[in-house]
Amino acid sequence: MTAQHTRPRATFGPLARLGLLAGLFVPGMGTAQTYAPGYSSSWWSQLGLTNAIEVAATGGSGITIGVVDTGVVATQADVTGRVSTASACAARTFTCPKAYTDDNGHGTATAAIAAGAVTSSGGGMAGIAPKATILAEKALNVGGSGSDVDVANGIIKAADAGARVINLSLTYLPTSAIVSAINYAAAKGAVLVFAGGNSATVLNGGANTGGLSAAALAHLAFAGSVNGANKLSSFSNTPGTGSAIAGTTRVSYASLWLMAPGESIVAPGIQYGSNALAYWSGTSMAAPMVSGAVALLEATWPVLYRNGTATAVLFASATDMGTKGVDSTYGNGLMNLTAAFKPLGTLSVVQANGKSLPVTSLSGTLITGGALGALNSISAHLAAYTAFDGYQRNFTVNLSGLVAKQPVSASSIVAALPAPTVTTSSSKFADGGSLTLAYTGDASGGGASARAFPASLPLAGREGYAGRDGWALAYSQGGLTLATGRGFPASASFAQALWGGGTAVADAAGTLGVSTALTGLAQGGGFAALGADLDGWLGRALGGARLAVSWSGASALDSTDRRDLGADWNPWRGPVLTGAGWDRRADAVAAGLNWTLARGWTTSLTASLLDERDGLLGSRYRGGGVLGLGDHNNTVSVGVATAMTLWQGGSLMVDASLARSAASENVQGVVSGIGPLLSRSYGLALAQRDAIAAGDSLTALWRRPLRVVAGSATLLMTSVDDQGYATTVPTRVSLRPDGAETDMALTYAAPVATGRWGQALTLNTSLELRQDAGNIRGLTDHVARVGLNFRF
DSSP states (O other), rough: EEEOOOOOOOTTSOOOOOOOOOOOOOOOOOOOOOOOOOOHHHHHHHHHOOOHHHHHTTTTTTTTEEESSSOOOOSSSSTTTOOTOOOOOOOOOSOOTTTOOOSSSHHHHHHHHOOOOOOOOOOSSOOOSSSEEOOEEEEOTTTTTTOOHHHHHHHHHHHHHHHOOOOSSSSSOHHHHHHHHHHHHHHTTEEEEEOOOOSSSBBGGGOOOOOOOHHHHHEEEEEEOOOOTBBBBBTTOOOOOOOEEEEEEEEEEGEEEEEEEOOEEEEGGGGGGGTEEEEEHHHHHHHHHHHHHHHHHHOOOOHHHTTTOOHHHHHSSSSSSSSSBBTTTTOOOBBHHHHHEEEEEEHHOOOSSSOOOEEEOOSEEOOOOOOGTHHHHHHHHHHHHEEEEEEEOOEEOOOOOGGEEEEEEHHHHHHHSOEHHHHHHHETTTTTTTEEEEEEEOTTTSSOOOOSTTTOSSSSSSOOOOSSSEEEEEEEEEEEEEEESSSSSSHHHHHHHHOOOHHHHHHHHHOSTTTTTTHHHHHHHOOOEEEOOOOHHHHHHTSSSEEEEEEEEOOOTTTHHHHHTTOOETTTTEOSSSSSSSOEEEEEEEEEEEEEETTTTEEEEEEEEEEEEEEEEEEEOTSSSOOOOOOOOEEEEEEEEEEEEEEEEEEEEEEEEEEEEEEEESSSSSSEOOOOEEEEEEEEEEEEESSSSTOOEEEEEEEEEEEEEOOOOEEEEEOOTTTEEEEEEEEEEEEOOOOEEEEEEEEEEEEEEEEESOOOEEEEEEEEEEESSGGGGTTTEEEEEEEEEOOO
């Protein structure tokens, strides 16, 4: 085996040449001259190395780079204080009078390129991994030569001393001794980086190398040289078409090859002075750049060392050169540390079931409901969440965009819910019964949203209306009230059934929507309500009583036009997107008992059950997505309301409810459990009939809508320890909103005209104010409405 080595050339010294040495391993060639500090910025830039990367990688701290070379001068300014005391002479064919001390200059230069550090005075090297530890194993003599047994012993000693990376800026000659040493070091987890060679030919003469282990194939890298213009250096070898073989596995040298700067690299030139600098050229300079890069990666992500994938990251992130893809000239291409420190492959998060779930979108997964506010506590935790790339490297990602706040702003609420046209038709029968039909639509013929039923009710719940035309049919006769339909507020219909259709108290109860808060979370689809006076001893014992029951249902997209989404259209539930992941369904049943305590004083007791799939208290999310609050949630509530007549035509209603959502387990997303949750709502309404003119009504309302007051979610927070092991810790996160919505409204309704055949035109006006709208602190919503209702 023969090799050639040309020493660095000083501007003041002659060119020195060595003879051909058989069976020896020699460093790359080079030219040299003194140079001022600050020189490393050019090749940092070529490699995409930045200060931010150095900070993230702590400069390679904690990683030992083994330098099997001519030794290292431990007192040289660029490496002083950072050379391991385990450094030694590894030579078998020659002696080392000064142990591992460099008597050639090549070893100190390569060590500084890999791990040189800027001195306190601001001068000197700025190597790739400036805080890594340097382990010198002197295997080459003063002339820069050594036998294969010297180099093999250096590899073994470096691996035994704990080197994570072993830099070999010397000719790759795969003798049995070298192959055996490579396998040994790879089995210990060390990455071995060889210089590609400076003979302007193909590596290893294009021959294949056998006898390597599978671990060796995953821990080998070869470095070729480019100049400052990223062109192949004239002296650099190329990988060719040869392969490294482990058993039946064959890996091309091209796939193990990286390019790095190797021309006119400034590094220590101890032959010209203890702290002199020199220009160096050769693949010997490119190799330590790759070694330093491995140190930075493994210091940042210990999992790369454990899995033996540091070189794979460098190969996958390299900038392609020459023929597209891996080729026989440039291999994988130019090493790119900027790309290497970014996620490679699909980012994923750890789910409650321990499996990984790809993060394919950072928005639109969960839309909050009013009772939960903006879910700020969950958003805050998601803002710095841990995800993993295809190499199991942890990255901090901002997943707070998975939570969409509803409502978004006061102006958009008004714009998104244009006042509909409500048409009402009433008929009276000879037996005293009456039938009322109401429907909604807009002038454009597009989708419309019913605000309330009757149309004069303000703040009767702004979520859950149908995106298409709605209708309602109500029949009353004696003490019986029956209502059914779709698209109108189900809570208002239940209030009419419980308190008696067409009464001021029923209007007030429907307006508040407190005892029926859960019903209000399952509307916009179909509904039915039935109320009747109780006869017999119970009715007499309660001084007159009514019993009412209701059902209502809704889909997640109850406020979206099916024509915009291509959704299936259910005549009772509205649009349903079964194929896009949004399939939140909600059903609510309620039963209420109303009785008279004294003349002018009536009370009701209501019980409700809300059943939600892929939703919680009005929130909705994608089933099986990254973020969910339970696949199936049940909430029960108890409400108490009382109405008193204060004076002629004047009445006061006070309403309160308490709801409990059962605990729920979710084993698909990053939330492993919910609840139980406690929510409450309360309010009062003061109504006056014949306030200004006969037949009119004036109502003032104040309420606190449904809001979670106690309860939490279990969020899975993943972190990585110092050894690179991922640990997922269940973290309790409060679901209590930061805001507390307060609603105030003043509404006035008055008849304008009555036709000969019973037609009636009614003026409806209202002023509405919401503070902390949607239980989101600081969000204010105020609107004024004017409308006409025509009944015939």
